[in-house]
Amino acid sequence: MASLVQIIRRNLTIFYPPHPAKAADAVRFGLLGASNIAPMAIIRPAVSHPEVIIAAVAARDETKAQAYAKKHNIPVVFKSYQELLDDPSIDAIYIALPNGLHYEWTLKALKAGKHVLLEKPSVSNASEAEILFRHELLKGPDAPVLLEAFHMRFHPAWQSFLSLIDSPNVETAYSSLSIFKGAFPNDDIRCVYDLSGGALMDMGAYTVLSLRQIFGTEPEECIECVPRLMPKGWDQKCDQASKAKFKFPNGGIGTVDVDLALSGWFGQPAFSAPKCTVTHREALVEDRLPAEQEHVVVKTVTFYNNVLPTFWHRIDIVESHTIRNKESRKLIKSWTKKSSKKVYNWESQGDTKKPGEDHWTTYRHMLEQFVNKIKKREGSGVWMDGEDSIHQSAMIDSAYEKAGLPLRPSSKYKVEV
Template sequence: MAGLLSFVHRSWQNAVGAPKAIKAGDAIKVGVLGAANIGPMALFTPARYHPEVIIYAVAARDRKKAEAYAKKHGIPHVFSSYEDLLASPLIEAVYIPLPNGLHLEWALKALQAGKHVLLEKPSVANAAEAALLFHHPLVTAPSAPVLLEAFHYRFHPAWLAFVALLDRPNVAHARASLKVPGKHMGFGAGDIRFNYALSGGALLDLTYTMSVLRGIYGAAPTACTSCEVDTMPSPPGDGLCDYKYDATWTFPNGGTGETHGNLQAGVLESLGDFANAEAVHRPVVVPDAALPGGLEKVRTRRVAYTNYIGPAMWHRIDVEDRFVVRKRGGGEVVREWTAKESKKAYTLRDAGIDRPSEPYWWTYKYMLDEFVNRVRGREGTGAWIEHEDSVEQAKTIDMAYAASRLPLRQTTKFDPASV
């Protein structure tokens, strides 16, 4: 009952109960490119109680759509085009939740305009585009604006607590899943998620699973050893857009991994395996001064993290350690037992970081904090998505598409040399 009440209280605070912040005089004015459905959850709500962020303007390809969006979400200004918004000297940063195939073009144009960029994942359509964007002089110059790929889950205390429990060099196998009941959420065949021309496909849309796997190992995979996909019928994807994937991987330390994603999962499947991560370790000898000579203690650890996408609602981190006391060098087993523990981390202090936060903060609020810290040149928690991380993520997705025998998502027709 206490857990249910905590969940209800956190959800209420995040939705309506948290006090609106009094905005600082120098608050960052953010412009939004596109009237995307993800905007309220990913930015508008966390900005509501951030004193240094104002959602200032929106632009869409259809001005009437932009005006309706602005009215609905209380955005004070509407621009007639993306270009007009980027030209405004009052806007300091932009949020780009456009279709995947448009990310490279508008990220580069925003950076050229001197705007800091919060870029929805996946950052771009393929690894070639990622290298072009994240190695571009507009990004690498010492005074370059901030560019962040919005893997919001990586900023939450629960993720930080999860990875702190891992012994990355000794991870033997990892698993990550993300299964969404898209049939019940309007993700039909006509959805842009399944439009190949706009870089659609589940491997891109549910790219979190590959990111989680890389985060568990702290390294990029050496290979995608298999990738089985189910594709949407045409139109619009011409059979080229996956809605479901099951992939296997190898990593530099010899470990293996598996990722499972489904944009058309049934409700029960989604409830049972929505957003889960797991790491199983190799047996390792752990010190124990109480043991008599000639004996050693060996630990085999399993760490499972349930609901890495929405941990503010509810999450659970389960640690299971199997111990064996045996004769030194792998001899006869003298004793064995299993220790189990469950952990939760809703605030930074729960994760051992002495910084203020609130249990109702969603992953997006923690991400927005770190984005603002970077823009302002302040020290943060240390959580960040480095540019090379985003490049490696795109390479990983390309590996999966190559193993699936589907084509890589096509490179944009936009000419980067024009920037």
Template sequence: MAAALLGWVQRVYSEFKPPVATKNNGALRMGILGAANIAPMALITPAKSHPDVVVAAVAARDFKRATAFAKKHGIPVVHKTYDDLINDPAIDSIYNPLPNGLHYEWTLKALRAGKHVLLEKPSVSNAEEARSLFLHPILQGPNAPVLLEAFHYRFHPLWSTVLNLFAKEDVEEVTAISSLFAGMFPKDDIRFVYKLSGGTLMDFGTYDVSTLRSIFGEEPVSVKSVAYRPAPLDPQCDEAIVAEYEFSGGRAGKIDADLQAKGGYPLAALTKNLPSFRNMLPKVEIKLKPKVEKVDGGLEKTTRKEIIVWNFMAPHLYHRVDIITKTQLKNPQDGKVVKENKGVEYIKEYKWPEEQARKKGEEWWTTYRYMLEEFVNRVKNREGSGIWVEPEDSIRQMEMIDATYKKAGLPLRPTNHTLEVSK
């Protein structure tokens, strides 16, 4: 136990204080649009250990804030405007963590300036914007800039390990659950502002949608039901949302996301507004179809498997995969159960397994560090892990989100006025 705790402390320390790599000639010089809170975790810290990435500049609407941000994080150049940053000839790539409603406009401007773009999820506000952006002619051709939607959890070895535990056609039911306790964000946070394309489905919920699509390996046939709790200051935004989907063969998917979780305690009348910490560790529950076979003695053996992935969003901090196998022996003549058994196996995967040693990674690499590795590989035309979020994937993601909002009776997130319609 002591050794495991020490290992965890060492790993997490290295995640926040990684070794600083000597930068190579030709390293990507990246600029950040906005002094976003996510930027240190998503780019600045991971870049320290990457020999081919330099965070070289930042711009924000508030120049003083950008200056303070740059000073705190050791960024040498502060531009007065987003346009100045995008048009800086010394910058190769742009990281865009702006509010969702600004993703389309500023990503397209960066691409037009010849910059590669690492784009925070969700990529844009709706499927119309997604099709316009990801199918844009500027992304076609051999020398086109690279555009990646930052679904970082997919790049960690854990997710590949999970997907290799089953055949997609054997999946029967999937539930993705994620929440943050009430008070984590103020009620007027940008996540709850409709005109900025806010909503829980556009934040934590977008991860849940992504996991369902990744596990089933296909798009849902229909959205069966949606229930949501409106944000108190902007009822066009969902503060919490639950949705059920039907996939091929009648298989079921469900998401449950809440950015202001509260209640669930005894004496509900008194405790209903207390912050809830029940689902602070995001999880995905995967139920596989039962397998039935004949065994000796004329008995029938039924095997059912369930896989629970704990903390799929930030597995570098901590994660665990529970593989639960239940077996039942039954006499098919009278239906009597002769014997039942339950076994549980636990898996953890912080780096690529030995048989995949050609793939780069360290136990302390975060999901963002793994993603940055692949972003650089794609920009520099290097062979990498093979993991990527393809343009079609990003489009389908937004189509499923749009369909969910339509079923809920909520308006789609607003389209940016700069939208370009492909001819």
């Protein structure tokens, strides 16, 4: 009962967070686009952050922007994206535009001297990523801060999960993420090639990041990618679902499985919880055994709901032990040890110096570190730098190439510094 009460209290506080007074030097954000993700990704997290103010929004449709601003208590509406960028009172920009517009408007925001919190995927392909994240605009001690918004990695539960992984000895890793059939219409921006859509570009980006973090390095190659294209009559350059396998330098194999229209029996919408499962290679256990025997263990770690762990999650650790004859491999004894953990704040990990409450979502943790970086504070140490984002894009590109699909198209925009 106590656990249920905690779940209810935590989830209520996510949607009704505390309202601390705002600091005089709070970072003033402008939103590019009246997006569906912004309320969860930044508007609500900003409420509980004393150093963040959502000051303005701009959208292509001014009427939509006005309604959006009224709904979310945003004081200023700009008639265009550029007008918002030109306002000197705006310190930072949150970009949740269609993927194909990320490159252009991020460069324009950086040129205007704004910090940028950029929704994933950062850009359309690795070539764009290299230009953006290595741009002259990002060099120098007073350069703007640019962060690709992979919120998942900022939560203490994800960091705890990674601490249980022995990356060089990972044999297999599986990361899956899906949404039920019908959640998105077939003409949604996620499903339009010219806007850099596709399953791997959307939810698949999280699964790709998961493998990169689990193995602690970049894959050598994509060895297989099987896409399910959009239904006939819709954009056939876009994957509605994809399953891809990657080979990593230690010989381990990582699999991503993503579906934007998951169906089950008789084509009905189906649900599958996000998860990551990691299986390690057999490891020798030092034990006092007869010379002809050996004790080995295989550890498997599974993280359920790794993408939005604040609502609920569980990390299961299973250790399969075997004692056997060294030469004949004949089984002498076997047993299994199981445990699980849940991590909702840094303190539960023994780290009392890092701020955070149980109700802080992945987005709230990320916003904390983004502001710390702007303020040149140390923070939690969790971050995603430009080279990381470049590698992220390259891994997605390799999957599309293996699938025989074209890379998402590059923007024609060029910025003059």
